[in-house]
Amino acid sequence: MAVDLKPTFRRYIRTSSFRLAAQGVFISILGALVVFLVVYHATRATVIGALDDTVMNERADVLSRAAAYEAKSSDFDLAMQKSIQVAMQRSKGTFYALTKADGTVLAGNLQISPQTVTQWHGWRTLIQRADLPFPPYVTAIRGVSDTLPNGDRLYIAENASSFYALNHLIGRVFLITFGPIILLGILGWLLVARSTLNRVFLIANISREIINGDLSRRVPLNGSGDEFDELSSVLNLILDRIEALIGNIKQVSNDISHDLRSPLARLRERLELARRNMNEVVLPDLIDEAILQVDTALSLFSAMLRISEIEAGARRSAFCRIDLSFLLQELVETYDAVAELDGKTVRSLIPPDLKIDGDYELLSQMFVNIVENAIRHCPRGTLIFIQAEVSEGGRKTVTISDNGHGIPEADRERVFGRFVRLDKSRHHPGSGLGLALVAAIATMHGFSIVLEDNGPGLRVVIEM
Structure with a gap:
């Protein structure tokens, strides 16, 4: 109207x-x-x-x-x-x-x-x-x-x-x-x-x-700093966020179609083979392969739903006082053996009695995703180092660094998006949602997360 x-x-x-x-x-x-x-x-x-x-x-x-x-x-x-x-x-x-x-x-x-x-x-x-x-x-x-x-x-x-x-x-x-x-x-x-x-x-x-579709429009400020400038600034931030989300939705739609095409195509292929080969020897293998492809699609949707739930802030009610030192030590003990089997080493420097407010399960997931990424993508002989420290102002900082190949500077912001994978051919396993989940959890807790060069390698710095 x-x-x-x-x-x-x-x-x-x-x-x-x-x-x-x-x-x-x-x-x-x-x-x-x-x-x-x-x-x-x-x-x-x-x-x-x-x-x-x-x-x-x-x-x-x-x-x-x-x-x-x-x-x-x-x-x-x-x-x-x-x-x-x-x-x-x-x-x-x-x-x-x-x-x-x-x-x-x-x-x-x-x-x-x-x-x-x-x-x-x-x-x-x-x-x-x-x-x-x-x-x-x-x-x-x-x-x-x-x-x-x-x-x-x-x-x-x-x-x-x-x-x-x-x-x-x-x-x-x-x-x-x-x-x-x-x-x-x-x-x-x-x-x-x-x-x-x-x-x-x-x-x-x-x-x-903007309603008619021009998301690039922004409200100009007159520089007076009055309430209208304040309102316009907030409105422009909202529009920036909306434009980013819509762009993300478009990208997600493209990536979903790309990532689901392969498991669904393989699933159809296995079902076709199962229909043609209705003997007891081949049929179980075909069914197992079909189930694997269905599990891949389901895990993809499960990760997306989990990210959406976190971004909506539905888990903030579960916040409590947790022992960050214990969480990180448990992470080191769990992945030390896993990394050793893959020819990598996990070491740490974590002071005792570091306390923060948050969701224990989600924070565990955040650190696990970062460490698993390092183990999965770094070459053999890589040292993965986990360090926690407290600044003079009482802020906690957790740094997870490695001396692997690292991430190009131009891609360090982009990798936090959904379905972003630096492996363009997508030969390696993964959905490209791991770091998106990390970013969602950090944002929900009010943490800042930055990827830095470790010369060589990558350093992930999380300030709490």
């Missing part, structure tokens, strides 16, 4: 990177707003507090002066009017309004409408408008209105133009500062989403090419 892998705006805003970027910008803006509001309210409280203190002090002076005048004249209305007149002469930046309950102005320097007076109680900030004229230099005033004992209303206010201008300034600063921040944040969301989505689509498109 075809899949649309073209980046669109809708895809951008649906990406997790876009959401994360949006959350980051939102949190940043929210934090900035909190700071802005804290600073604004702190500044506002300071300015208003200073204005309110000045108004309350002026109100107290007006009332105390009026009380003094009332004591002399016994006329409260006249005393309040006189006190306000004195206050207006002494303070040029303060506004006063003494009115009747119905809004009629009795004294002061502020022309305030009756409707405003009757609706106003307590503290209020008044902004200049048509029905509330202020001097040219004043845009706002802040004051308090209260009712006097005789029912009149007294309003005293201070010039609040600076506070009003501060509010406008803060509003403009907010728009100038946070407007671009929000726009840059949105742009940042889109850029992050675009970058992420492009990398995802690149990986997806390359994956589709």
